[in-house]
Every structure is written in structure tokens, then in C-alpha cells.
Amino acid sequence: MTFAPVDTRATNMPGMPAMARAYARWVESRGGMDGHELRVITCNEQNTPEGAAACARRAVKEGVVAVVGSYSQYGTFMAPLEAAGIPFIGGYGISEEEFTSYLSYPVNGGQPALLAGNGIQLAGSCGGVALVRPDSLAGDDLSQLLHSGLTSDRDHTTTADILAKDDATDYTEQARQARTQAAKPRDTGAEAEGDRPGCVTAALGDRTETFFDSYRRLPDDGRDIRIASVIGSVGQPLVDRTGGRSGPFEGAYVTGWYPEADDRRWDAMREVIDEHAFGDNAVDPADAGVQTTWIAYTVLEKVVGAIDRDTITPRTLAYTLDQGLQVSTDGLTPELRWGYEDMLPAPSFPRIVNRSVTFQIVKGGRLVAAQDEFVDVADTLTSAF
Incomplete structure (x- = not known):
């Protein structure tokens, strides 16, 4: 079956x-x-x-x-x-x-490896990270897993945990919160990290598309924010139907389980x-x-x-x-x-x-490998709880 x-x-x-x-x-x-x-x-x-x-x-x-x-x-x-x-x-x-x-x-x-891997992928690229995830039993551990991945590369990383219904039709309020939290100065005191963009990552399954639709409708406030997600919430079919290289996912960081679709x-x-x-x-x-x-x-x-x-x-x-x-x-x-x-x-x-994941990025409207090798997240998973 x-x-x-x-x-x-x-x-x-x-x-x-x-x-x-x-x-x-x-x-x-x-x-x-x-x-x-x-x-x-x-x-x-x-x-x-x-x-x-x-x-x-x-x-x-x-x-x-x-x-x-x-x-x-x-x-x-x-x-x-x-x-x-x-x-x-x-x-x-x-x-x-x-x-x-x-x-x-x-x-x-599963979701644990993806969120742990997403934290590792974002750790070296983002100044602050806001996670939008389901307000459900399955979503409760996602923030801690992402945070564990972020701190695997450097100490004192802060993560905003933003809850959302996984069957909502609009996420304007969550999108606004995510932008605000991702753009907050990090608490490490390291000057170099101020040069990094904030990152908003979402793991809402099918409703991730709805979230990022609400997100892109927010007025441009000049903040340097990158978007990210995980396979199962964002994939090549979604990138294609939202405009490909001219759509909102161009440049997005995506963590997956398997090699890219091509x-x-x-x-x-x-x-x-x-x-x-x-x-x-x-x-x-x-x-x-x-x-x-x-x-x-x-x-x-x-x-x-x-x-x-x-x-x-x-x-x-x-x-x-x-x-x-x-x-x-x-x-x-x-x-x-x-x-x-x-x-x-x-x-x-x-x-x-x-315990392996893949790092991908949307480039020219295609999800492509950000690095060729699988990334082992075993240590991050065992340290998350």
C-alpha cells in the first residue's frame, strides 16, 4: 500500500x-x-x-x-x-x-534532517534568521532543530520562531513579523555579521507558496532579506509556476534530501x-x-x-x-x-x-546544487535535544 x-x-x-x-x-x-x-x-x-x-x-x-x-x-x-x-x-x-x-x-x-541542515546552510550566509512553521505537533521541534544547525557553525545565534496555521489563506502578519525579526541585529557583537543579510525561512508544506505570496506583497522597506526553505515546502514545480528566474524564489537557499531534480x-x-x-x-x-x-x-x-x-x-x-x-x-x-x-x-x-542532506540554491530559475557532496547532519541532530 x-x-x-x-x-x-x-x-x-x-x-x-x-x-x-x-x-x-x-x-x-x-x-x-x-x-x-x-x-x-x-x-x-x-x-x-x-x-x-x-x-x-x-x-x-x-x-x-x-x-x-x-x-x-x-x-x-x-x-x-x-x-x-x-x-x-x-x-x-x-x-x-x-x-x-x-x-x-x-x-x-525527514523534517528533522531538513531543518537541521537548513540551519547549517544558512549559518554562514545570514545575519539573523526567522522561521515560519506550522502551529502543530509536527512543527513544534522545527525551531530547535534549525537553531541547532545555526549554532553548529558559530555561537550565540538567535532564531525567531513564528507560528502559522498550515491551512491559512493569508500570511501577511506572519510575513511582516518574519521580516522584522530577521532584520534585527544579532547578539554576537561581531561586526562582520552586520554585513550579512537577514534570512526568512519557511516550512509550511503546500502553504509555503501562500506564505511567500503574502511576503512578496509587503512594501519594500529597503531591508536586505534573503528567503530560504526546505524541499517539500519549496521545489522546482513551485519555482516554475511562480515565474522561474523572474519569480520570488530566485536566489533562495533550499535544503533537500536528494540530488537536484536535473x-x-x-x-x-x-x-x-x-x-x-x-x-x-x-x-x-x-x-x-x-x-x-x-x-x-x-x-x-x-x-x-x-x-x-x-x-x-x-x-x-x-x-x-x-x-x-x-x-x-x-x-x-x-x-x-x-x-x-x-x-x-x-x-x-x-x-x-x-543523516545526509543536500544544499541547493535557485539560480536562473532552476534548483541547482550549492555543493556536490551530501552533508552529514548527525552531530546536529544528536545535539538538538
Whole structure:
């Protein structure tokens, strides 16, 4: 099963179930997944705790062997899966349970890694930083993670934490607060830091576009402010539809999990989308949800290939993963492994086994790599709490 919110008032991820269906058609065209038929069931999570739990109960009822490449900010889906022994492979990385449950096998560092990485990325470039984030349980830790990333490079960094509803239609007041707080003098007393611009970073999922629309409508007050965000809140599709190189995101700093969308390591995924998505506009190869689902199904396929049995079950999948099977994602992430020794010594998210992020910048209307290598944020994550 792959589940994600579709047609809701807040964040929507229709590309994830659409990518799962395309992957299944691709597998069928090749004669199966290591000889096994792959049947994908999709479910609308509805962006509610009840919807997430309902999808999980349906997964149990349908007898799925795994939930793969799915999205939910609500961890209510995990208890039914744990009770049935069903592994959760490659979730989007936004709910706490994805990084604490013994049956969760994440492929990225989720929101924690993005915010920690965003702090590191902004540390050397910004004089003051204001974070606009959801007024929700999932958003409560984001400020501390960003702050930890900022202070990893230098001491006494101050961060403004600005709360916003993740289904609002206007963010003028939050945008005004963010500009004011980002432009405040820093408290380090270092003269050189006065030369750095202030930075406003937002992590509001789908509503990030609405926030920056409110932000750009503010009158120009002459302050030197740069904008920033993380993948999942800002991506190439958003940059394109807001004007590209002439739009508000030109020059923005963006922290991601994976290589930029134009990287050749995505070529295999693009070919599958071209041949098996049948023109489904929901399947955008530049969308982080689509990319995560592709990586999650890549992991599933390699785990299935490592099981020397005719019948694949939830138990055999989980057992194989727990034994420390090392999985390559063809360079889209560092090699992944979920053995006990691979866990992160951080009580809030021990199952972040991929502690790497990428730094990108919008240049000429395209998200491009700000540096070629993955950036390890393990130390920042362990020091955040």
C-alpha cells in the first residue's frame, strides 16, 4: 500500500500514490519483482489522524506485505501496522513515529534532517534568521532543530520562531513579523555579521507558496532579506509556476534530501514516468514525494531480491531489513541499512539512518546544487535535544 493526502485543504501529495501505480506497471512489464507479482493499493490519508489510521487498518485488512513510500504527519497509522507486523518502508519523514517505531524503515532524515541542515546552510550566509512553521505537533521541534544547525557553525545565534496555521489563506502578519525579526541585529557583537543579510525561512508544506505570496506583497522597506526553505515546502514545480528566474524564489537557499531534480541519477525514474505514468500530471519527477516513493520502492525491490523464499511476508521483509541488509539507491542517497548499530543516538528520532542532506540554491530559475557532496547532519541532530 501507498497512502498520502489528496484533495485536502492543507498539504497534498497525489504524486506519491501515482508514482506507486506507475512503478507497479513498470514491474509488471519486466515480469515481476524478482519473479513476484507486485500489486499496489493506494489510499487517501485525507490529512487527518482518522484518515491515517483508516488507511493503516485497510492495509491490515487487505493483507499487504508492506506500506511503502507514503505520507502522513499523523503517527496514528503506526499502531495498526505494528499490531499486524507490517513494515513501513520509506515514509515521507514528517511524523515522529517514522523515526521511533521498530517497524519503520525510513529512506531520508525527514523534517528533522531538513531543518537541521537548513540551519547549517544558512549559518554562514545570514545575519539573523526567522522561521515560519506550522502551529502543530509536527512543527513544534522545527525551531530547535534549525537553531541547532545555526549554532553548529558559530555561537550565540538567535532564531525567531513564528507560528502559522498550515491551512491559512493569508500570511501577511506572519510575513511582516518574519521580516522584522530577521532584520534585527544579532547578539554576537561581531561586526562582520552586520554585513550579512537577514534570512526568512519557511516550512509550511503546500502553504509555503501562500506564505511567500503574502511576503512578496509587503512594501519594500529597503531591508536586505534573503528567503530560504526546505524541499517539500519549496521545489522546482513551485519555482516554475511562480515565474522561474523572474519569480520570488530566485536566489533562495533550499535544503533537500536528494540530488537536484536535473541530476542524471534520476534518469531511470524519469524513464519509468515517461513510459508508465501515462501522462498523469500528478507524477512530477521534480516533486520530493514522487522521488521518495521511487526510492522506497527501489528499497522494497532490493529487499525482495535478497529473500530466498517463494512467499514474501511482512515478517520476512522486516527480518531481512533488521539483519542489516545494505541497500544501494543508485546514488540518490548514501547506502542505507537499518541494523541496530545503524541507529542514531538521539531519543527523539533514533531510526534516522540517513543523516545526509543536500544544499541547493535557485539560480536562473532552476534548483541547482550549492555543493556536490551530501552533508552529514548527525552531530546536529544528536545535539538538538
